[in-house]
Amino acid sequence: MASDRIFGAVVTLVALAYVASAMQIQTSFMADPVGPKTFPILVGCVAALCGMIVAVKPDPDPEWPVLATFGSLALAVVVLVGYAYALKPLGFLIPTAITASILSYQIEPRAGRAVLAGVGLSIGLFLIFKFALGLGLVPFPKSLTG
Numbered sequence: 001m002a003s004d005r006i007f008g009a010v011v012t013l014v015a016l017a018y019v020a021s022a023m024q025i026q027t028s029f030m031a032d033p034v035g036p037k038t039f040p041i042l043v044g045c046v047a048a049l050c051g052m053i054v055a056v057k058p059d060p061d062p063e064w065p066v067l068a069t070f071g072s073l074a075l076a077v078v079v080l081v082g083y084a085y086a087l088k089p090l091g092f093l094i095p096t097a098i099t100a101s102i103l104s105y106q107i108e109p110r111a112g113r114a115v116l117a118g119v120g121l122s123i124g125l126f127l128i129f130k131f132a133l134g135l136g137l138v139p140f141p142k143s144l145t146g
Helices: 002-022 038-056 067-090 091-106 111-132
Strands: none
Touching: 002 038, 067 111, 091 111
């Protein structure tokens, strides 16, 4: 019970710091009415609310996950950090396919399906981001495209 209260308090404090940092985002006068601040502030407010609920009304008998779950979470964090660093030099498609495949394999350990999900997600997201949303994504490394 005390662990839930501590966790809720920490989540609330981190969320409030996140909202404070989101408030520092500079916007131009030509920005749309919603602006780039709205989404991060909304996420931070929801996280703060959830943290407060956990702190005020903790689970009377919390069950901690087994050690293997923490290993899976650590692997996912390492993969996502690697993904963030790989995007610029390797383009969008290759790192996204690899990352999505690894994370899909963690959800359901079937290699064939994980690779198909990773490649499909990579191509699908690229098409959505590039053509529907008009983002300037680079599909492959510059060395492959010339």
